[in-house]
Amino acid sequence: MEVGRSAAETVMSRASVLLQLWMTPKTIVLSLLVLGLVGVLSFATMRELGRATTPAPVAPQPARPTRPALTAAEEAFIKAMTPIHADVQRSLMRASLGQILYKTNDLSSTELKTRMTQALATYGRAETGLRALEPPGSLVRDHERYITAVRLLQESAVEGLKMFKDGKDDHLLAAYPKSQEASDLIREVGGKFWPSEFPPN
Amino acid sequence: MIQKLLRITTILALIALVGGLGRADVLRADDDNKRPPQTLQSGFESTDRLLRDVERAEKAPLYSAWIVESSRFMNVPFGGFQPDKAGLNTTVNLPVNVGIIEGPDHKLTLYDSGWKQLAYIFDWNTSCCWKGIRDQLTAIGHDPSKVTQIVLGHAHWDHAGQLSDFPDAVVYIQKEELKQIDFFLNYPVDFNAGHIRAVNTVDPLTGAQVGPPEQACARTPVCGYPPQTVQEILGKVLSGKARIVDGRHEIAPGLVIHPAFRGHTYGSQLLQVNTARGQLVFGSDTYSSWTGIRDWLVANIQQTDTIQQFLAYEKCYVLTSRLNSFNNCVAAHEPTSYTSAYPLTANWWNIPNGNCSRAAELILAPGKTTHVPGNPDRVLCVNTTPPPHVIRP
Numbered sequence: 001m002e003v004g005r006s007a008a009e010t011v012m013s014r015a016s017v018l019l020q021l022w023m024t025p026k027t028i029v030l031s032l033l034v035l036g037l038v039g040v041l042s043f044a045t046m047r048e049l050g051r052a053t054t055p056a057p058v059a060p061q062p063a064r065p066t067r068p069a070l071t072a073a074e075e076a077f078i079k080a081m082t083p084i085h086a087d088v089q090r091s092l093m094r095a096s097l098g099q100i101l102y103k104t105n106d107l108s109s110t111e112l113k114t115r116m117t118q119a120l121a122t123y124g125r126a127e128t129g130l131r132a133l134e135p136p137g138s139l140v141r142d143h144e145r146y147i148t149a150v151r152l153l154q155e156s157a158v159e160g161l162k163m164f165k166d167g168k169d170d171h172l173l174a175a176y177p178k179s180q181e182a183s184d185l186i187r188e189v190g191g192k193f194w195p196s197e198f199p200p201n
Numbered sequence: 202m203i204q205k206l207l208r209i210t211t212i213l214a215l216i217a218l219v220g221g222l223g224r225a226d227v228l229r230a231d232d233d234n235k236r237p238p239q240t241l242q243s244g245f246e247s248t249d250r251l252l253r254d255v256e257r258a259e260k261a262p263l264y265s266a267w268i269v270e271s272s273r274f275m276n277v278p279f280g281g282f283q284p285d286k287a288g289l290n291t292t293v294n295l296p297v298n299v300g301i302i303e304g305p306d307h308k309l310t311l312y313d314s315g316w317k318q319l320a321y322i323f324d325w326n327t328s329c330c331w332k333g334i335r336d337q338l339t340a341i342g343h344d345p346s347k348v349t350q351i352v353l354g355h356a357h358w359d360h361a362g363q364l365s366d367f368p369d370a371v372v373y374i375q376k377e378e379l380k381q382i383d384f385f386l387n388y389p390v391d392f393n394a395g396h397i398r399a400v401n402t403v404d405p406l407t408g409a410q411v412g413p414p415e416q417a418c419a420r421t422p423v424c425g426y427p428p429q430t431v432q433e434i435l436g437k438v439l440s441g442k443a444r445i446v447d448g449r450h451e452i453a454p455g456l457v458i459h460p461a462f463r464g465h466t467y468g469s470q471l472l473q474v475n476t477a478r479g480q481l482v483f484g485s486d487t488y489s490s491w492t493g494i495r496d497w498l499v500a501n502i503q504q505t506d507t508i509q510q511f512l513a514y515e516k517c518y519v520l521t522s523r524l525n526s527f528n529n530c531v532a533a534h535e536p537t538s539y540t541s542a543y544p545l546t547a548n549w550w551n552i553p554n555g556n557c558s559r560a561a562e563l564i565l566a567p568g569k570t571t572h573v574p575g576n577p578d579r580v581l582c583v584n585t586t587p588p589p590h591v592i593r594p
Contacts, residue, residue, distance in 0.1 A: 089400050090386070092428040096435045097383040103438050104376060104445050173439045180365070180436060183429040190427075197401045200274050200295075201357040201425035201486070201503055 073136040091122040120157040149185035243448035244462035258475040261455030271315025272331040317362030354485020357425040364433040378468025385422035463506040464513035479524025491532035550577030
């Protein structure tokens with residue numbers, strides 16, 4: 001007990017000495033200055049954080065449109081079209097990139113010819129396959145648009161392949177508008193039939 | 202005397218220590234021989250070279266810059282955008298920003314060209330606010346016919362979509378971007394059943410849907426490049442309006458393309474622009490998130506090598522090191538865009554008749570008049586109704 005009290009007194013006495021040493025006018029002024037700076041910094045930080053998180057006023061949102069559910073017949077038809085669509089898109093991509101890389105001298109004319117010939121064959125098979133399908137009444141127009149797209153792609157490929165006969169690259173340029181129109185049509189129909197086809201990137 | 206000797210010894214020791222550290226064999230990207238592993242030569246730029254580009258650009262004319270919101274992804278799971286934020290279990294709205302850069306000759310350069318496929322607004326049912334870039338330009342006081350160049354940060358559909366609306370503009374794209382699509386398009390299917398080369402969510406072999414419904418083919422190398430988008434690029438190539446570049450390329454003094462290969466896609470590229478607030482660096486999806494750059498968090502991982510994304514972040518830090526640092530990095534999908542939380546974009550307004558899309562004035566060249574309306578509409582709005590459109594206007 002006695003020892004404990006003595007230790008406490010010693011600690012108090014040391015603290016008092018330290019306090020006396022610290023309590024010089026210079027250290028007091030310095031401490032006040034530091035405290036002031038910390039205060040200003042804290043205020044500025046809080047203000048900035050408040051500003052950053054202040055949301056902009058929001059106008060009322062209109063109701064979102066909802067996609068109508070497919071009937072069983074529609075679903076079956078789209079399912080039957082799916083592999084045809086996959087083939088057409090892959091062939092179109094290979095032919096398009098083939099032309100780009102041919103123009104940049106990264107693909108030979110022979111390789112391009114192979115790709116375009118293969119694409120033409122795919123488009124022909126796709127048209128046959130599409131015509132064999134019977135769309136439900138609600139999808140007749142989209143079915144026709146897709147067939148139109150595939151026909152445009154065939155015409156475009158035929159035009160482009162002429163370059164391998166006369167050696168004029170201009171045929172590729174002449175063939176382009178039809179393949180562009182076809183790709184727009186396919187995307188429009190694709191957006192309706194395969195809504196999750198191309199996710200956000 | 203002893204104290205004096207001790208002091209001198211200490212100072213000499215400190216000098217030796219600092220000198221030694223300076224010579225230490227630390228990995229610095231300032232030497233071609235020390236380029237990071239698995240980094241292509243054409244995709245590598247040393248720190249010294251980047252700093253030289255800053256010095257050169259600072260002697261070039263000053264440009265003005267804006268961004269417009271081509272469209273907006275709504276309610277995207279935060280974790281899907283930034284993996285480190287997955288724990289927050291919240292959603293974010295992501296703008297799709299397109300850069301507009303005006304030179305001293307008043308000609309315009311676009312950085313990215315937004316999206317074309319209006320169907321997505323309906324399909325994904327979470328998107329909003331699409332407006333054609335030509336209309337947006339007119340509505341904010343620019344002449345669309347002045348667009349002479351389009352730099353594609355990468356060629357995903359939501360960034361390379363309206364090229365044919367600018368028939369006279371020259372497109373800049375990296376060869377690496379095109380080569381990677383072609384490579385993976387033809388990837389063997391023996392051991393992956395065609396998943397790695399999936400163009401879309403449809404399995405090319407079986408016709409079945411690939412992946413979970415909402416994830417689909419998002420992370421495969423070819424996914425993100427619909428045939429329609431590739432056709433848009435082909436049109437530019439065939440009409441002689443494309444410049445296929447390989448690595449760094451100076452378009453004009455003060456306007457420099459920097460490669461950021463695999464920063465988002467294989468052929469991603471940045472655009473350095475000399476302005477009155479220092480170098481701006483547009484990054485498309487390599488810089489998907491500005492807070493990601495600030496806090497060193499990866500974002501929007503598609504065909505991304507996360508190390509390369511960080512190295513691309515560092516390129517921005519180097520290029521902006523003289524003024525404003527990361528505040529000058531321009532992000533494509535930063536959720537806080539068009540707010541004071543992303544200070545560069547704080548001077549924003551709703552584009553008149555813009556279907557709720559927004560614009561922001563980033564910086565003006567000296568003497569240039571502002572395009573911000575006198576009384577800007579800054580009430581955030583959302584419109585998920587697809588605008589009327591025809592396939593071939």
